[in-house]
Amino acid sequence: MPRIAEGNADVAGIVVLAGNVTPLQQLILKQYEYLLGLDGSISESDQKQLDSIKAAADLISSDKMTLETDMNETLGLAPKYWMDIRDYNPTTVASSLNKPILVLQGARDYQVTESEFELWKSGLGDKATYKLYDDLNHLFMTGEGMSTPNEYASAGNVSQTVIDDRSEERRVGKECRSRW
Numbered sequence: 001m002p003r004i005a006e007g008n009a010d011v012a013g014i015v016v017l018a019g020n021v022t023p024l025q026q027l028i029l030k031q032y033e034y035l036l037g038l039d040g041s042i043s044e045s046d047q048k049q050l051d052s053i054k055a056a057a058d059l060i061s062s063d064k065m066t067l068e069t070d071m072n073e074t075l076g077l078a079p080k081y082w083m084d085i086r087d088y089n090p091t092t093v094a095s096s097l098n099k100p101i102l103v104l105q106g107a108r109d110y111q112v113t114e115s116e117f118e119l120w121k122s123g124l125g126d127k128a129t130y131k132l133y134d135d136l137n138h139l140f141m142t143g144e145g146m147s148t149p150n151e152y153a154s155a156g157n158v159s160q161t162v163i164d165d166r167s168e169e170r171r172v173g174k175e176c177r178s179r180w
Helices: 024-036 044-061 079-085 090-095 114-127 149-153 160-176
Strands: 014-017 101-106 128-133
Touching: 014 090, 024 044, 090 114, 101 114, 101 160, 114 128, 128 160
Parallel strands: 014 101, 101 128
Antiparallel strands: none
């Protein structure tokens, strides 16, 4: 979102919903570690998969990847894509914006965890408004306990609290013109 807002006068402000700061190739490895460990153990097969993902993430992060690198070595995505985003830090771009920023995060999100929310806070400080929702997952839907992919198969709605908070931020901003 910060990249889109950068240099675009039509964007009045940005809302970051479960946005990552950690480079995507590293985040994918963390996601797989979580998913493969949900049963409480990592099998030999799981470890081989994690080793393969780590090797791909390391290659993506290195200067050894070229435009000719086989996509099978880069998690199935084109090297050009990875070269574009691998070093992108959204907080660096966002901190240069003269636009209001709202960062929202579900504490039950395993795809983009609360640690990413903390990176936004440390990267932006008081340049943004932050809201963490204890009972929400990556889709900002309510749940209990550890979040799992099975939650995504159940119909649901974005939490009304998130909608209300976003609406309130926007209303206040229109009144004072220094925020939404």
